[in-house]
Amino acid sequence: MADWQIDLIKVVFIWAWALLIAVVMTWVERRASAMMQDRLGPNRAGPFGLLQPLADGIKLFTKEDIIPERARKILFILGPILFALPAFSTYAVVPFGDKIVIGGKEIILQVSDVNIGFLYVLALSAIAVYGMVIGGWASNSKYSILGGLRATAQLISYEVPMGLALLTIVLLYGTFSLREIVLQQQGTFLGFLPNWGFFKQPVGFIIFLVAAYAEANRVPFDLPECESELVTGYHTEYGSMRLGLYLFGEYVNLVALSAITVSLFFGGWALPYVDMGKFLGPVSYGIASFLVFFLKQAFFLFLFVWVRWTVPRFRYDQLMGLGWKALIPLGLVNLFITALLVQLTT
Amino acid sequence: MSKEKGLETICITTGPTEVGDYVTLNIGPIHPAMHGTLRVITQTDGETVISAKPEIGYLHRGVEKLGENLTYSQFLPMTDRLNYCSAICNNVAYEMAVEKLLGIEVPPKAQLIRMIMMELARIADHQVCVGILGVDLGALTPFFYLIIQREEIYEIFEWHHGARLTNSMGAIGGVEADLPDRFHEKWPKMRDTIRRANDETDSLLTHNRIWMDRTIGVNAFCGDDALDWGFTGPMLRACGVRRDLRKDEPYLMYDKVDFEVPVGKHGDVFDRYMVRMLEMEESVKIIDQAYALYKELPDDAPLMKKMPKIIRPPEGQIYHAIESPNGELGFFIKSDGSDKPYRIKIRPPCYMVYQAFEDLVKGEMISDLIACLSSLNVIAGELDR
Amino acid sequence: MSLKERIEGILGRDLLELTEFRGDICVEIPKNRVIQALTMLKEEAGFDFLSDLFGIDNLDLYTKAKKKKKKSEDDEAQEPEEKGPPPPRFEVIYLLLSLSTNERVMVKVRVPEDDLELPSITGLWRAANWPEREVFDMFGVRFKGHPNLRRLLMWDEFQDHPLRKDYPLEGKGEERHLNYDIA
C-alpha cells in the first residue's frame, strides 16, 4: 500500500471512530444523567436504548429546515459547519495509539505527527468560536446574539489559561509534538509514580481541565447556551440537522478534548508500570495501545458528563472573574515555577 | 469571587446613559425560565438589567368573576387552579373563609387533618420551588431528588381525596375523609426520605461555591422595603422580618404545635432558598406533632360539621388569611345572603411580591433576573387568577 | 382600649360608619379624605401594612334591595326614596394590617359612578401599585397620582371593566385586537 492510501485509511478510520464515540456519547450523556438523577433515560430504541442516537439523527435529518426571515442566509448556513469542522480536525494530531505493524509495514497510529501539534490544537479551538458567534449573529435573534457574544468572551478568555497550562507541558518535555510528549511520559517518576504529566504538573492539569470545560461549553461553563436564560443561546433559531451539527459538534469537541487531556497528562496509550510491547505481538500491541488510549479517554468523557449533572452554572461575570483573576495568575505562577525547576534540573 | 462586586458596580455606573443604547429583551411569556406564562420586558446594558417591567395577565381566567356566578361549594375546585403547586392550602384557605362567614368551627380532627395535609402541600411547594431554582441555575439533579419525594406526597393526596394536583380537598365544614391508610403506613418512612432528599440537595448546592456565588447577595432586599411592597411569607422572612401567620394569627391548631420560623438576613436568593429549605424541616416537625395530636382523638371523632346542602351565609363581609407556602393567602368574601358569593377577592401572595420585581432585579444581571424569578416562586395561576 | 375605640378616637369625624362582622372591623371613610384617613391609620393606629386593595360593584345589591322593597310594600306609593341621589355604586376596600398587634381593619370608600376617581395611595404604600391598577382594570376607578395607571390583567385595547356586575360572565364577544407593526 502506498503511503497516501494508509493515510487515507487512517483519516477515514479516525473520523468514523470520533463520530461513533460522539454518537455514543449522546446516549451515554442521557443514560448516565438519568442514572444519577434516579431516572431511567432512553431505553426503548434497541437494547438499553443504544439506538436512540440513531433515532435522533433520523429525526433531525427529516425535520424541516427553517431559515428565519431576515437571517443572514450564508452565514446562517456556515455557522454550524464552522463549529463542527474544527472539532473533527483536531483529531489529525491526536496520537490514538502507538504503532501497528501490518504486513511488515510500521504504521504510526496518528494521522500526522505534526511537530507543532500543540499550536494546531490551540488554533483550531480558536476557530470554533467563529461557528458560535456567526451562528448567533446570523440568526437575527437577541438571545442568539447574546449567546454568541458570551461564547466569544468565554472562549477567548479561557484560551489564555489553557495556553499557559499547555506551555508548562511544553517546558517539561521540550517539544510541541503530541507524539513525542506521549513517548516521554513512559516509565516512572520519583521511583513509584507513573511518569505522567498529571503527576508532574497537577496544577497545570487542573487549569487545563477547567479551561477545557469552558472551551467545550459544558456545565458549569455552558453560558453560551444556558437554556434557562437564553433559551438555547446561539443555536436558538436553528432546527433540523443544522442544530444537529451544533449539538454533535459539541460532543466531537468533548472527544477531542479528552483525547488531548489523555495524551498530555495521562501518558497517552501507555499503561503505567507495564510495557505492553514486550509481551504482545506487533498487531495486538497496536490494538491494545489503541484500547488503552480509548479507556483513558472514556474516563474523561464520563467525567464531563458526571460534572455536568452535579454542579450549577456560573454567572457571566463570575466566569470571567474565574478565568482572569484566578486561572491566569495561577497559570502564570505555575509557568514561572515550572520554568525555574526545568532550568535548575537540566 | 469575593471582590466581584467591585467589577459589577463599575459596569453599572460606566454604562452608556442614553436610552437608545440599551437592548430591549423580551423574556417570556414563552421562555424556559418563565414559570407558567410570565413576561418581563427588560432593558439591558450588555448583561446588566436597566429596567424590567413585568407584564401579567396571560393566565387570567376571571376566577373572581366566576366566583360570583358559582355557589359556595362549586367555587372550591376553582381554588385548586390558583396555586397549583399547593392546591390544598388554597382549598383550606377558602373553606376557612366561608366557615368564618358562616361562623362555624370545624371539629378538631378535621382541623388536624387539614393541618397535616397543608403542611404536606407546603413541603411539596417548597420542593418544587427549590428544585426549579436549581434548574434555573443550571443544577438539574437536585430537582429530581426533590420531585421524587413530591410524588410520594402526591400519592398520599391521591389516597386521601382522589386527586394528585387539583386536590379539591375537604368541603366547607370539615374534611370528608379520615387520613388514609397510606399515610399511616408511609409517613414514618417518608419523613426520613424527605429529609434525605433535602440533605442531598443541601450537599449538592448549599456549600458549593458556584451556587453561593450565584445566590449570596443576589437581589438582596431590605426588610422595610419588603413590608412597604407588601411581601409576605418566605420572601419577607428572608429579608429578616419574622412574620408567619401560623404564629401571629394562629388558625386551626397551629398554636398547639411547636415550630420555629426560619428567618434570613439579607433577603437575597440564598436566604430565600435557605428559608424554604428550613421551612420544609419545620413542616415535617409540625406534621409529626399534629399526627401525635391526631392519634389522641378517637377513631370515630367527627370530621365534619353538619352543613346544610345549600350554603347560604348571612349578609356580611369577611377577610380570612392563612399562611400559604408563598405567604399570606387571603380570601375576602362578601355575601348578600344568597347561595352565591357577592364578591370574592383573592389576595394571592406572589401578586404583591411580583409587583416589586423591577426593584428586585434592577442593576443585577440577566442571570440574576432568572434566579430571582425562580426564587420568588411566582405561580402564574395565582398571580393572574 | 379596644380596637374599635382606638379607631374611633383616631379617625374622629372621618369615620362615617363602623361595622363589625365576625370580628372583622370595617370602617367607612369619606372619599375626599382617603389619604388623610389612611395616613392617620398608618401612623397613629399602627396599621402599617397594606394587605390588599380591591373594588366592589354594588349594583346588584341595590337592585335586589329595590326589588325586595317593592315586593314587600306592594303597590303602596313609597316613591320618594327613589328620587334621591342613587347610592354610590362602587366601593374600594383597603385591607390594613398592624404588624405589631396583628389586628386587621377594612377601610371602605364609596365611589359614585359619576365620579370614578380616588387619590392613589402608592405614596403611602408601594404595595398599592398593582392592586390599584387592577381596580382600574376591573371596575374603571381611576386613581389620581398613580405612577402607571394602565390595565393590568386585561389587554390594553380592552374597553370594558369585567368585574362590574353589568358585564356578562362570558363576555360581550370581544376579540383581542392585535396591532403588530410589521416593518
Next chain:
Amino acid sequence: MPRRPVVKKEYTLGERVYLVEIAKGLRLTWKHFVFNIKASFRKGPHTVPTCWQYPEDRREIAPIFRGAHMLQLNDKGQELCVGCGMCARACPAKCITVKRGKPAEGEEDRYAGKTMCSSFEIDMLRCIFCGNCEKACPKNAIVLGQDYELAEYEPGLCIYDKKRLISNFLKAKAEGRLKPPPAPIPIDAPPVKKKTAVKKMAPGKTKAKGGERAEKGKGTSVKEEDKGPDK
C-alpha cells in the same frame, strides 16, 4: 436604584477553592449512579424505584381516584340514575346535561328508580374532575372511576353519552376497579359544643338559620348529607 443591603460573603477555605465541594457533590451523584445501575440490571419490572415503565408497568391508582366518569348499575344490573339532575346543577364547569324520562312500558325492571335519565351527557373537555357530581348524587349513580387515559382522536368522542358511561362501569367491574361505596362521614351533631377554641368567633345563629332553611326547603338534604359522599 433600589436600596440593597450589603452582603458580606464569608467563605471557608473549603468553599473558596470550589473543588472540595464539587468533589463531595460528585461523590453523591456517583452513589446514585451506582445504585441505579445496579437496580436497572435487576430482573423484573420497576427495578429503578422511581420510574414506572409506563404502558407496561403502571402505578397503583387509589380506589377513590377521580378519573373518568361512570354510571353505576346495582347488583341486579339496574341503572341507578333517576335523572334528577343534581349532578348537572352541582357541576362548576357545567359539563353535564341530564334529561329525565320515564322508563318505557315493560322496561321498568331495567331501572332501579321510578324514573330514569333518558339522556346523560358529560363533556369531558369541560370536566375538571372535581367530584362535585358524585358528591351531589343522591343515588350514588354517577361516580368518578380510575381511568385516566382519556385522550381521543376527535373532539366529538370526548362527549360521553349514557352508553359510554355505563360501558365504563362494566369495564371497571370486569377489571375489579369499582369505586368502594362511600363511607359515612362522622358528623359533628349540632348539640355538641366545640371543645377546642382556636378562633374567637361567636357561633352565631346563622348556622341554625341556614340549617332550618335547608330542612324546610328540602327534606332530603340532611339525609343525603348523613350518607355523605364517598371517600
